[in-house]
Amino acid sequence: MSFSWSAKDHKSYTNPPSNPTQGLKRPRNDAGNKVTVVLGAQWGDEGKGKVVDLLATESDLVCRCQGGNNAGHTVVVEGKEYDFHLLPSGIINPKSICVIGNGVVIHLPGLFEEAENNEKKGLKGWEKRLIVSDRAHLVFDFHQVVDGIQETQRQATEGKIIGTTKKGIGPTYASKASRIGLRVCDLLGDFKEFSTKFKNLVEQYQSMYSSLTVDTESQLKKLKEYGERLRPMVRDGVYYMYEALHGPPKKILVEGANAALLDIDFGTYPFVTSSNCTVGGACTGLGIPPLNIGEVYGVSKAYTTRVGIGAFPTEQLNATGELLQTRGHEVGVTAGRKRRCGWLDLVILRYAHMINGFTAIALTKLDILDVLDEIKVGMAYKINGKRIPHFPADMELLHKVEVEYETFPGWKSDTSAARKWNDLPQKAQNYIRFVESHIGVPSKLHIGYRVFLRTQTDNKIKPSYWTSRPIGCSSSTSSISLHFKTFSSVACLLNMTQF
Incomplete structure (x- = not known):
């Protein structure tokens, strides 16, 4: 089935087929291909580009749905660093077609400069593999x-x-x-x-x-x-995505920019970006129905970082914060600003999960924590000694919260060389299990290059927040359990210091 048209010249672009809706009727139970969405679960810089790079190796289509060249994703291939701001990270894969959707805002000088800089490093054939929506601003x-x-x-x-x-x-x-x-x-x-x-x-x-x-x-x-340089790459994005969803089987990947806590609606407003960085942005930014959303990967560091100003409850303005910044090489790709660092905050991860419905959590940079004697995790927020039942919309209130922490003993050993789950120290495994259980996302095993996907023999997770208790609270004794289909529940751990 085909009803899209080429934009190789102005004539073909401005004269679509006389009956472009021919072939649109499909059985109501035929949703078509599912898309996998990769989103930031914190304030950005979680390692989405590297996760996308891993998934893109088997993807036919890699799409950007929102944001612009304000985001930066770094991919390392054979020792060369490729920095992407507008181009989808999947452009490095010569077998992938990449789409810049209608929800993206495009600075054309920046787009071509970025492409030329990466061409010097070895990027080839990107012009023939890039599709740009004609509806993009x-x-x-x-x-x-x-x-x-x-x-x-x-x-x-x-x-x-x-x-x-x-x-x-x-x-x-x-x-x-x-x-x-x-x-x-x-x-x-x-x-x-x-x-x-x-x-x-x-x-x-x-x-x-x-x-x-x-x-x-x-x-x-x-x-x-x-x-004129862009013209050969331009298509009607809605029709292109429809064909991709309802044509032959394809693996389609959507690469989110920025992150949940930077979302214009759900983030720490006004210190946010100007687009929807949550899962709904994948639908509105590409013109795809919610029915076609499959896996949703939430990417999170094993600690928390933030660039710029704004509330940051678990920030560590001390030697711990400096250590995380130094060991994690926490400097922004786009603006070169140092990132503020702090402990992992499960309140914001649970909040991000509520909005996006993650089927997976990709936990990155675990190895940065290797040298710590003890590791803390933010569990709940308090105001005047009382837990609050939600993630505050009011930034003045968020600035004032006191964080309730759970403390773990550090594993004090190098995890950067680990290649399978059992290579990780028991204390590191316990840390990951704790994070999974308190977000409510189970995991199963698959092993790849610097990736660990763990099998959960019991696919029942007991996340205490998913009860009548306030979201900021935690309890390991909750009797409420969630049932997940294990084939759609994957969590991955990446050591990315030298990735």
Whole structure:
């Protein structure tokens, strides 16, 4: 079945088939191919790119659904580091087709610069394997300038900043929500009309920011060149994804950017990004139905990190935090900022699981904890000595919480060389089991390169939070148990210091 069309030239792009819905009728019980979604479960930088890289080796399609080049994923292949910001990490796999969905905002100069930088390191054939949705919105250079102006204004008026990457992501999504943004399809359509819309958009921003100067003619000339270079890669993303879902069997992977606690709706607002980083963003950002969501991997470090400002209940402003930062090489890929570090926080992981329904937790960087005498895990939040029953929406309240910790003895041995579950010290195994049980996600065994997927002989997990008790509370004596199908319940542990 085929009803999508090529965008190799303007004529073919602007003249779709006369009956593009032909063949859409399908049996109601035929959901089509399922997609696997990889999401950040904390504040980003959890190692999603490496997890995607592992899964992408067997994926036919790897998709980005939201965000822009404000996110950074690093993949190491044969000793070479490839840094991806807009390109899906799966582009490194020569057998994978990669999709940039309608929910992504695209800075074209940044996209081509990123591709060229990775070409120098050995990336080949990416242009023939990249599909770009015609509905994706465009980030312009002036959006990035406005991003910086807004941060300066916040500092002057409020004495604090959001801590954006100044990549223009927020202003672009604001243009989109205000219905004045420009999309890929606009750029590839009537360029005279696009030019008029672009100038009007610039004027609107200049009316709000008097210091903003834009050389519109120079910008339009460059945009026209970028558009022609992009044209062969552009497709109608909705039809393309429909064919992928309902055509021959395919393994489809969705690579989330940012993370659950940075989600515009569910994150620690206002210190968040401007898109939906949770599982719903995979549907709206690619045009796929919820029925087609299969596995949902939540990626979490064995501790917690955060870039920029905002509440961070388990942050360690001490020698422990410095040790985690140093051993974990905690420096951001996109902006080069040092990451704040602290203990693993199960309150935020349970909250992220509530929203996303993780079928798996990928726990990364366990080996960073190897040298610690004791390891703490945040279990619940308290205000004035009383546990609170939820993850607070109010950031002032979140700043004030006291964390209730569970303390574990450190295993004090090197786990970086472990290649199977039994290679891990018993105390490390206990730590992982504890995390699994208190999030409510079971695991089963599969062993791969630097990956450990553990078999759970009893597929009944007893997560105490999944009862009438408050979500912030914990109890190992809960009589309520959840039943999971083991084939859809996978947890993986990756030692990524030298990955």
